[in-house]
Amino acid sequence: MTKKFVLGIYDDEDVLLQAIENVRAAGTKIYEVFSPYPIHGIDDVLGVKRSRLPIVAFFCGLFGMSFALWMQIWMLGFDWPMIIGGKPHIALPAFIPVTFELTVLCSAFGMVITFFIVTKLKPSFKVNVFDKRSTDDKYVMAIEVKEGVTDISALNNLLRSNGAIEVNEKEVIK
Amino acid sequence: MTEERLIISRKTNNKFFLMIAIGVVLLIAGIIIAAMSGGHQAEGHGEAAAAGHEAAHWTKRLYMNLWLNNVYFTGIALVGVFFVAVQYVAYAGWSVLIKRIPEAMGYYLPIGGAVMLITFLLGGHDIFHWTHDYLYNQFLEDGVTPNPQYDPIIAGKAPYLNFWFFLIRMVAYFVLWILFFNWLRRNSINEDLHGGTDYYHKSIRISAMFLVVFGVTSSTSAWDWVLSIDTHWFSTMFGWYVFASWWVSGLAVITLAVIILKQNGYLKMVNANHLHDLGKFVFAFSIFWTYIWFSQFMLIWYANIPEESIYFIERLGGNGGHFKWIFFVNLLINFAFPFLVLMTRDAKRQMIMLKIVTIAILIGHWLDFYLMMMPGTLRTDAGIGFIEIGTTLIFLGVFLITFTKGLAKASLVPVNHPFVEESVHHHV
Numbered sequence: 001m002t003k004k005f006v007l008g009i010y011d012d013e014d015v016l017l018q019a020i021e022n023v024r025a026a027g028t029k030i031y032e033v034f035s036p037y038p039i040h041g042i043d044d045v046l047g048v049k050r051s052r053l054p055i056v057a058f059f060c061g062l063f064g065m066s067f068a069l070w071m072q073i074w075m076l077g078f079d080w081p082m083i084i085g086g087k088p089h090i091a092l093p094a095f096i097p098v099t100f101e102l103t104v105l106c107s108a109f110g111m112v113i114t115f116f117i118v119t120k121l122k123p124s125f126k127v128n129v130f131d132k133r134s135t136d137d138k139y140v141m142a143i144e145v146k147e148g149v150t151d152i153s154a155l156n157n158l159l160r161s162n163g164a165i166e167v168n169e170k171e172v173i174k
Numbered sequence: 175m176t177e178e179r180l181i182i183s184r185k186t187n188n189k190f191f192l193m194i195a196i197g198v199v200l201l202i203a204g205i206i207i208a209a210m211s212g213g214h215q216a217e218g219h220g221e222a223a224a225a226g227h228e229a230a231h232w233t234k235r236l237y238m239n240l241w242l243n244n245v246y247f248t249g250i251a252l253v254g255v256f257f258v259a260v261q262y263v264a265y266a267g268w269s270v271l272i273k274r275i276p277e278a279m280g281y282y283l284p285i286g287g288a289v290m291l292i293t294f295l296l297g298g299h300d301i302f303h304w305t306h307d308y309l310y311n312q313f314l315e316d317g318v319t320p321n322p323q324y325d326p327i328i329a330g331k332a333p334y335l336n337f338w339f340f341l342i343r344m345v346a347y348f349v350l351w352i353l354f355f356n357w358l359r360r361n362s363i364n365e366d367l368h369g370g371t372d373y374y375h376k377s378i379r380i381s382a383m384f385l386v387v388f389g390v391t392s393s394t395s396a397w398d399w400v401l402s403i404d405t406h407w408f409s410t411m412f413g414w415y416v417f418a419s420w421w422v423s424g425l426a427v428i429t430l431a432v433i434i435l436k437q438n439g440y441l442k443m444v445n446a447n448h449l450h451d452l453g454k455f456v457f458a459f460s461i462f463w464t465y466i467w468f469s470q471f472m473l474i475w476y477a478n479i480p481e482e483s484i485y486f487i488e489r490l491g492g493n494g495g496h497f498k499w500i501f502f503v504n505l506l507i508n509f510a511f512p513f514l515v516l517m518t519r520d521a522k523r524q525m526i527m528l529k530i531v532t533i534a535i536l537i538g539h540w541l542d543f544y545l546m547m548m549p550g551t552l553r554t555d556a557g558i559g560f561i562e563i564g565t566t567l568i569f570l571g572v573f574l575i576t577f578t579k580g581l582a583k584a585s586l587v588p589v590n591h592p593f594v595e596e597s598v599h600h601h602v
Binding site for chain 1: 468471472475476478517518519601
């Protein structure tokens with residue numbers, strides 16, 4: 001199945017940000033914007049929701065902390081109690097470094113793995129590069145053309161009137 | 175960029191004076207109560223009075239409070255200068271709009287120096303055990319009889335811990351700190367008047383020099399003023415520990431001052447993004463303080479060598495468990511509370527959350543210094559009563575007066591700072 005996109009090419013960051021605002025105000029849904037580098041404030045104008053990754057990090061960290069404490073208390077307190085340095089079997093201060101490390105490890109790995117899953121990023125992941133110049137010196141705004149729409153002149157006009165230096169069409173196999 | 179002048183109204187100033195007045199009243203009331211119950215206490219502690227020459231007296235408690243509060247507030251003032259220096263050396267742009275606040279904190283330093291000098295000269299024997307001459311004489315006056323009070327450990331530290339060297343160091347610290355503070359401040363104000371980037375580049379060089387001075391003096395002053403109270407004890411982490419405590423308290427004061435100024439209609443260009451960065455600072459350095467605290471505690475706890483672990487015994491089960499609650503409150507209020515409350519992004523961007531946390535941290539680190547100083551001096555006679563609250567209020571009032579006076583001397587916005595535009599558009 002193929003999908004048709006209209007691509008507006010921009011060569012100025014500020015023009016792009018203004019264009020995004022105007023295009024969205026005109027009621028057009030923007031599929032994605034590609035830029036060679038992260039642009040400050042683009043999340044706000046695009047209306048991108050805040051990532052929920054920190055919540056994942058918190059719960060993965062909580063899991064890591066509980067796991068580390070349970071592991072050490074069970075191993076050294078119940079499964080194979082040993083007296084080390086004259087300390088009690090369950091000597092909490094001695095468990096803190098391991099607990100800290102496992103908390104950090106679990107929350108970091110949990111975040112990375114979740115990120116891969118959510119973004120479907122895997123070795124076979126195929127990236128649709130709409131316009132290769134978006135990796136060099138141009139910004140590309142992609143708008144999905146609704147099925148059945150053949151006349152894109154309205155979109156063309158909208159993009160051009162908002163400073164696009166070029167407007168292209170592209171069909172992408174989904 | 176337009177100037178913004180802080181105007182301290184008579185009403186506000188009167189509030190500060192009222193604070194000092196309440197402090198004085200509480201202090202006097204506390205002293206009267208302590209002096210009246212003094213004889214009674216000596217009865218109850220007959221054993222201690224017989225064993226020691228240092229029966230706890232209200233003067234001792236007063237000197238300890240002066241010392242505690244002065245070390246605390248001097249540290250905060252010093253951290254203000256340190257913060258500015260760090261921002262310069264890091265070529266930081268975000269902090270330019272709030273830079274005048276840490277800068278003005280340094281105005282307390284001369285007062286801190288004077289109070290410290292006077293307190294040491296008057297109450298040195300009450301604060302520092304090592305100042306007693308009899309500890310150093312191996313023999314009594316006849317030259318043959320061994321001196322029962324001779325302390326070979328303290329005598330071994332005499333080349334560093336002696337009255338004159340201590341005094342010279344104290345004066346040197348303050349002279350250096352005030353010198354660098356004035357130097358940075360003068361450049362900053364001249365920049366406002368004349369503009370150009372020369373002042374900026376010069377400030378970076380001054381800051382770099384100050385950081386070297388601060389790196390050494392923050393550690394040595396911590397040994398002198400806090401560690402040497404427990405003269406027998408030693409800890410290689412201690413310089414860091416005191417620095418961490420000062421630093422996070424200073425950051426809390428900066429954040430709190432920014433919020434209060436903003437709520438009173440000043441600092442119009444400061445927004446949630448700047449608060450977010452300050453919040454991150456407070457959050458991160460609360461964890462840093464805990465890290466240092468734990469690094470010191472765990473090694474001593476694990477090795478369990480008597481000469482080291484005595485420090486924590488005095489603060490936990492020792493002294494009749496007198497300080498146990500502060501020991502745990504210290505960890506709760508300075509680690510668990512800021513850690514959990516400031517964890518989310520939204521909390522760091524909200525004034526009310528930051529306000530609650532910074533006030534808690536300021537109380538927490540006052541308790542932290544209390545815990546560093548009181549068990550080694552007042553022992554079970556330590557308490558938190560009228561004397562403590564009164565002295566703290568007096569110091570707080572004086573600090574606020576000097577701080578706001580300093581703030582009002584210059585524009586709140588460093589108008590000609592080369593990075594001021596970057597700070598205005600700061601975005602996280």
